[in-house]
Amino acid sequence: MNVVYAFAISASVIASITTLAFLSFPGLLIWCAFIGWAAYLQSGGIASVISSVSASMLFGAFMAWLFAVILSMGVLPFGVPVAAALIVAVMAPIMVIAQKIGLLSVVPATFYGFASSFAFLAQTDGVFNLDSLLSLSLANSLIIVPVSLFIGVFLGWLHATAAGMLTQQAG
Template sequence: MDKLTALSTSIALLAGVMAFFAVGPASGLFLIWVSTIAWAAYFLLGADKAALTNMLVCGSFGAVMGWIGALIIANIAPDTALGVPMMAALAVIETVWVMCMAAHFPKFAAIPASVLGYSCVFGYLLQTPDTLTHDALLGISLSNPLVLVCLSIALGAYFGVWSGQFAAKLETIKFKK
């Protein structure tokens, strides 16, 4: 099987597996949109061992920085002088700056993966009611965006690995003409 057909088949079949679990037995245990973003990012980062490490480490680091930003925002007083929107913007500026500057350390150098993790935390917070609260942010459960996003990133990154491995096996199939 040619490389594109093998990879397309592998990704399609494993996407079906992920969808089955997302709407079936593992519903609510991971965010399929976060997992597929991490899966795609694994390939964008090179689809190798370093890509897996970068997606896991930097994606999770970005999620941590987003979570810290969310904690800061959750603590903003409604009557703050600059207003909640301006204070929230400042919290994002601070945490994104720290996240990007951490790229001075080689383990945190994949800034795009960090940004994906950060963005996924805020995507979840902005789409899901009652999550930008101390209870949700500090709870040890799957309603904590840090836990849920990091788990979903890891799942997606490993689906990237598995789809690459499955595609390599499919490439060995020879069709008779």
């Protein structure tokens, strides 16, 4: 089977089952899972990138969580926009330089993790506060976002594996 068709068919099946599962059992972030899926495929879609893509996204999610904790503590003597800009000005180069650590080599995935966490924090009522950020619950971005992203990486692997099986069967 043609590779494009194999990827299309496997995406259709996996995405529909994923949508059904996430909508039937709410709590996890389906949009975040699709970002993890895309990060895996963008990074080559081969099993050997699972650890670096996952670690990079986790690092980005951690940096966003740390950003939120620092901002929520109000330790900088500025309004939120200036304080947020200053914190990001320090964090962004750290996230890029971290690529020197082999496991954190996928800089786009680091930024996907950061952006996913920030989106969750900015768009979910009641979670951008120290109580939520320090809780052991799905209100904590450091829990919900990485779990959802990792599910997405697994879905990306499943997608690529299924597509590979479809192309090999047609020989």
